[in-house]
Every structure is written in C-alpha cells, then in structure tokens.
Amino acid sequence: MRLSIYDQGLAIVRSAYCVRKITTHYALRTTVGVLLTVFLFLVVAQPLFASGPGTGGSKIQVDNEAVGPYMLVATSPLPLTVGQMNVWVRVMDTAGENALRDAVVRIEATPAGGGEPVIGQATHQNAGNAIDYVAHLPVERTGNWDVKVMIEDELGEAEVTFTETVTGGISTGLIIGLGLPFVFLLLVVGVYMWRRSASAVEE
Template sequence: MSVALLIVFVFGYAVVDAAGPGTGGSRIFVADKTVGPYVLLVWAGPSPAQVGRYTVYARVNDAASGRQLREGIQVTVQAVEEATGEAMEAEANHTNAGNSLDYAAHFEPRTGNYTYAVTVAGPAGQAKVDFRDRVVPTITFGVISAIAGPFIVVIGAVVWYMLARRAEKR
C-alpha cells in the first residue's frame, strides 16, 4: 500500500508541477488601459521569457464606443535591450496572432532586460504603452536532467528498498 501511495505521489506531483505557472504561458503587462483614443490589452509570451521566439500581443478597442478595432489601425512593437541599447522593431498583425481579434509581433531576443513599446496609430490618433521583461537562457534537457537525475535515482532506491523489504517479510 505504501509503495503504491509513494508512486502516486511522485508521479502525481510531477504532472501537477508540469502544468504549474511559468511553463510557457503568457503574461499580461497592460490590462485594459485607456491610452488616448484606445483601450489597450497587451500581453506577451512565453512566460518566463526565454531566448528564442518571444511574441507580444495587443488587443485594441475604441475608447469612445468600446468596439474592438480589427482593421484600419497600425500596431508596431519596438524592443530595446537595456544594457546595449540594441533595438528591434516589428509590425504586429493578425497573421502572427493566428486570429482576427489580436495583433502580434514576433521577436528573437537574447538574454537580458528589454523594454517593449507598443504603438497604435489610426484615424482616432496615436497611443503608446511600455513594459519591461527579462529574457533568461532557455532551459535545456541537460539542465533538467542534472536537476532531476539525482532525485529520480533517490526515488528509485527508496522504491527498490521498500519492495525488497516487503519481499523479506513474506
């Protein structure tokens, strides 16, 4: 009974941990903020930001009517690495977002702290919001195995010991 409970706990915990926060979801940086003639929702992912593809999303509503703006505006995103001043700029569009509701721009940042500026320009005027995010190195299989390997060996030894002890009692 105790062996089964130990196995369920170990593997059950691994499943819960794999779905926990910080495993590649997105993070909201600007939540329905009225900026000039627009209401902006800005988020980015993955979270935590890692070296490789990083996507900034924006959803734009008209501040006066509340209507979502899906066309007739231009959304651009600029990323500036704070230490070096290196700048990248991309136009956000529906194709990158994968839907007709949102605008998205893709970046390939390196490790460092970045300031992202999202600018919306349209017939009603212009709006700009900034946010900061830190890009960390990608977690590789080698790092994961170095951390998890000893833990797996210890769990295996405990299970083997419990099974051997149980066999002795019979």
C-alpha cells in the same frame, strides 16, 4: 512415439532457454522503450518551456489601459526565455466596446543595458484571428528589455511601454546532462542482458 528420458530432458532445457530468451528480449525492449521515452521528453521539453502565449501561459502587461484615443490590452509569454518574444495586443476604442481591426501595430524591444532594438509588426495573421495583433520578436540576450507598443489608426497615434525580463530557460547542455545518465543506464542494462543470454547459450 515416446521420447527417451534424454530427449525429454533436452526438450525441457530447450523450452526453458526459449522462455528465458523471450523474457530477456522483452525486458530489454521494454527498458529501451522507457529510457527513449524519457530522453525524448527532455529533448521536446526545451521548445515547450520557451513557448509563448497559448502554450506556456501569458503575463498581462497592459490591462484595459487608456492610451491616447485607445483602450489597450497587451500580454507577453510567461515564462519568457531566450529565443522568441511573442507580444499579443488588442486595440479598442476608449469605451472598450469595439475592437479596432485596421490599426497598424508595431512592437519595439530594446535591451535595458543598451543595444540595438528589435522591431516587428503585430498582425492578425500571427494572432490567427481578425481581432487581435501578435508580433514575434527574436531575443538573444537575457536580462531586462524595454518593450514599446506603438499604435496608429484613424483616431491618431499612441504608444505604451513596459519592461520584460528574459531568462535563460533550459539549455541544450542541461538536456544533454540530464540525458547522459539514461544513456549510461541503457548501456549497462544492454550489456547485462547480453551476458545473461550468452551464459544461457553456454549452459
């Protein structure tokens, strides 16, 4: 059965509208996906930039230094931002040949300008192995901090100090500020696509 010229024209218009509708929907969905991906990256970036050794890098503070009866290696996060300071320590004998696994390692961090010290014990559990020691210390202030590593074992007691600088890092306000333009662009694209769809229906 052959369609009349009118029916054929109507079918062509409907097909064109369907194609336009599908294309518009696909473009809108793709745009939304891209914008959400970028926004989520900005949100996730904050904890990543504030991570300690193993993710954000580390800075050697004590490099095979003889401290009393021990040989020590100690590192801190790089960069170090407000939130958490992770101090990694390895304790060895003075020859630097054998790692001492049963030492008591404590870390004390004090704001250089004065304030209450933050004290934590470095453990193998935090390090994830039976050789190294790691302490997690909460730091809520920017500026210089005096960090003291205290070791106690059968060989005796020892301590070493170094200064660490804590920076502000990426704030939540900055992330929101970076994300707002993408949200605005998403709204503009959404309104534009909706108006195009409405115009197509009217035609």
